[in-house]
Amino acid sequence: MMVDKAMSAATPTVLVIDDDPQVSQTLQRIVARMGLASLRASSLAEGRKLLSERDVEVVFLDVRLPDGNGLDALPAIIGSPSSPEVIILTGQGDPDGAELAIEGGVWDYLVKPTSIKDTMLSLERALKYHQQKKSCRPAPVALNLNGVVGSGSGMRACFDLVAQAARSDAGALITGETGTGKELLARTIHANSARANRAFVVVDCASLTENLVESALFGHKKGAFTGADRDSIGLIRTADGGTLFLDEVGELPLTIQKAFLRVLQEKRFRPLGDVHETTSDFRLLAATNRNLAAMVEQGSFRSDLLFRLKTIHITVPPLRERSEDIKPLAMYHVNRLCDRYGVPNKGFDPELFDYLRAYSWPGNVRELFNVLEMAFVSSGESKVLYAMHLPNEVRIAVTRASLHKGTRMSQDDLAQKGPAATLTPPTVESGSMTLREYKTSMEKDYLEKLSATCGNDVEAMLSASGLSKSHLYSLLKKHSIALKAE
């Protein structure tokens, strides 16, 4: 273990973890030339020990070390008290790819032998980034989740990452299906961050055409192109001091990705038609429902940009995978609607939640809120919200799914209503039942379930069963099933 003691305690320190003395010495010389202090370790164990004792800003990490693979040790290194930036050093043709390193949250990836210029550049940027990150890190405070509902383990895991993102100034990528709450979480990160009092600027990458996106982001001078009748400062500059949120970032054209990457690295850019560069100090958040890693493989998204975006990666689970959140979300939203319309809070029939939990919610929370708004309107003066107030499409989809599966809507419901409520076929002991009797029995069972699940709503029964009106009525009559008045 070698320590360069010539520097003061305030000098940023770089740790080189490499078992090749020649490589280590070269790196330490480069570090010294940049006026920085260096430490050296020739094994992972030595490196980890130094990291637990000393403040380290940047680590140069070899992949193949005598006591293990450097990539495997990444989480422990990044998670050490000074959370250093890591630059991976690897031999040419090393099978451990850049992808692994990037996924592990490293700052950069250099293939040995690397030029002094590239090494210095990478180190300089890593250091700058680290210092900026440190200066924006407020003391840990409890996360203010104002208006964000979620108590299940899926959302709790998201909130932990939201809190981590709020404490740092690093880029964060939020992925998840449409309507899962990605923008809401981005706003929550901003509202809990050191930049909360400055602007939160949303860039909807999907709605900007390739021609428009450049001037919208970078701004332009008057006369820069036809129609540019006055100066525009652009969204990046508007976000100065605050947060820039790239919504649907997967839609950003490749040419703009390249220009944007430069802005991220330099924090400088040139508005269209301007001869001067301008600066903006913004924090970047991005969201997408697309698979950016797959897009990188197809060549439609830059891997270096993805690396920058996902220093912190939050994956929001779809609503169908967190059914424990449905009831609190529904109650929160309906109470909010009651407040908005100035009516007393409504009660909820338990069967309503059975339906809501049984539906698949392809549009996630956004769809849930829209459906509840329709139910709220259709409930009129009723003090209680019932399943029958839900839109037909939802009730029909749930009914179809439950009839198709031959089960009731949910296991809870099953438990409450008993096995008689299922579409279980009668047992056929040899000779005890003719096929005709068997079919008749199943038909009756089906119709009883259909009318119960559709709450006696004939339109819903017709739609779910695919029967014509006259056929449905004749079958109901045949089996003496009466539709109860609502």
Ligand SMILES: Nc1ncnc2c1ncn2[C@@H]1O[C@H](COP(=O)(O)OP(=O)(O)OP(=O)(O)O)[C@@H](O)[C@H]1O
């Ligand atoms: N956990 C939650 N608590 C309260 N409201 C939520 C929650 N998640 C989502 N919402 C609400 O659902 C709606 C959709 O959320 P949001 O726009 O953030 O989704 P999104 O994932 O960004 O959607 P898209 O991918 O279509 O842009 C908003 O009205 C939002 O306030």
